[in-house]
Amino acid sequence: MGKDKKEIKPPSLYIHIPFCLKKCAYCDFHSVPFDGQLASRYIRALSAEAQRRAGEMIALGTAEIETVYIGGGTPNSLGIKELEILMGAVRRNFSLRPGGEFTVEVNPVFGNPDKLKLLFDAGVNRLSIGAQSFSARELAFLGRPHGVAEIERTFCDARQAGFQNISLDLIYAIPGQGIESWQHNVGKALSLQPEHLSLYELTPEEGTPLYSLLERGHAVMPGEEDALAMQQRAEEMLLKAGYARYEVSSYSLPAMESAHNLNYWARGEYIGLGAAAHSFKNETRWSNVTDPQAYARALDEGRLPVERSEPVSxxxxxxxxxxxxxxxxxxxxxxxxxxxxxxxxxxxxxxxxxxxxxxxxxxxxxxxxxxxxxxxxxxxxxxxxxx
Ligand code: SF4
Known part of the structure; x- marks a missing residue:
């Protein structure tokens, strides 16, 4: 297409881990409760899919990738053994370009220092920690399975493991949240000195427990003006602390933007592995089956788990x-x-x-x-x- 598209970049790689301890009240992502047996089977299937997709890339020249992002669900719900297999599958099959960003999403409820060290030693160089709030009341309202202390401990353990690029996710416009509480959350996040922050406005999605709570009148969303005031207050605090906004929800210290996400927003190509993962290559989008059992079954039977594929007009x-x-x-x-x-x-x-x-x-x-x-x-x- 135009100028940016002409520099041919390798695709990015996304890997979906669909397990969570329990469903958060606002969540409409593809995730199922953690099950050890299914997790081992799933990781075996992921390794098989990685091998198939890398094989296709090598047949066309190279399995070089620009960035890796392992998201979910909760990637660190996996045990040490599964994480080792997963890291091995990425390393064996793909070649991340030198200095390429390798992110893993982390939920503080599974913030185990050994797992963080394993990830760092395996070449992961960026963590995205789902903090969401530094208020015990708000975390409970959101149905998050962790407390405030676990966020702080996971962050410190991540630094201890060697991570120099950490992002924190925060949610604002939570029912009952005033601007003071939001300001407290942003201040606490800043006191940890992350390299990157993502601020998401809470959106009630149909079919979630949050949605029915609101429908039954048991909670009320803050108004549009209140939400905007929270975003603006956070922006003032972040700019003062040396962060810059580079995307509608994302702020970073200089040169610490998420390369993986910038690739999405620039319509760069990516290969998605795992249940419900999406891919985009050669102006075609395809997606895998969403059910982890069906995903593992397809690969066990030697089939690719693709559910839909269509060219982009x-x-x-x-x-x-x-x-x-x-x-x-x-x-x-x-x-x-x-x-x-x-x-x-x-x-x-x-x-x-x-x-x-x-x-x-x-x-x-x-x-x-x-x-x-x-x-x-x-x-x-x-x-x-x-x-
Ligand atoms: S941890 Fe993330 S993916 Fe899992 S239920 Fe909560 S919001 Fe959804």
Missing amino acids: PDEAAREFVLLGLRTTRGLHMEDAEGYKLDLGKHAQPFVGGGLLEISGGRLRPTGKGFALLNRVTAELIEALGL
Whole structure:
């Protein structure tokens, strides 16, 4: 496509571990309660899928990958033996480019120092810790299986293991959360001095316990203005502490942005392994079966566990380009837009005039006001572009 797409980069690798201790109240990710037997079977299947996918890549030249991200679910719910097998499968089959980012998501409830050391020694160089809150009441409301002390202990153990790149996830706009409590959470997170922070607004998804609680009137979500005030308060604190916002929910110290996530937002290619994992390569998206049992069965029987595969149409590609690119402060490269046959300059003008988007250095990006209204801005721009 345009300029950014021309530099041919190897794909990223995503690996899904679908086990959790228990379901959090707001969660609509693909996860099942941890089961030791199923976990061993699942990891064997993952190794087989890794071998198949790496084999396909080698047949085309190389199994080099740009970044690795192991997410879930809860990757560190796996035992030491399963983690060793998993790390071995990544190392044996793929070649992470020198200095490439290798992230593992960690839940503090399983924050075992031996597991963290194992991950570090196996080449993992970034951890993403799901802290979510530093208030015992809020953690209980969210149904998180850990307390505040476990977050702090996991963070210290991670530093002790050698990790110099740690991200913390926090959730805001939790029912009953006031701005003081949110400010306390951000302050506690900052006191740990992580390299990266992701701040997510709580979104009640249909089918979750949180959703029914709200429907029954047993809890009330903070209003839009309160949520925006929380985001803005956090931003002030983070900017003061030397972090910069580089994506709608992500802040980092200089040069500590998540390379894996930046690849997604730039429509870079990735291979997903595991139940419910998605992949994107050669303008085709495919996804694996979501049930871990069905996933393991397919690989046991020598089949690939792919459930759906479809080419991305030029209109969809253009829509993704706008939708994903506008999430970041890098924004959209105007030259790239030509590759998607979009007249971005013309259609973005009213938004630029309204102070929602700005153009500089050949890129179109949201202003601070644009970020606050991002969903609306993106939807209206996509409509104006006829996509
Ligand atoms: S730990 Fe994450 S994936 Fe697991 S239930 Fe909670 S929110 Fe969902």
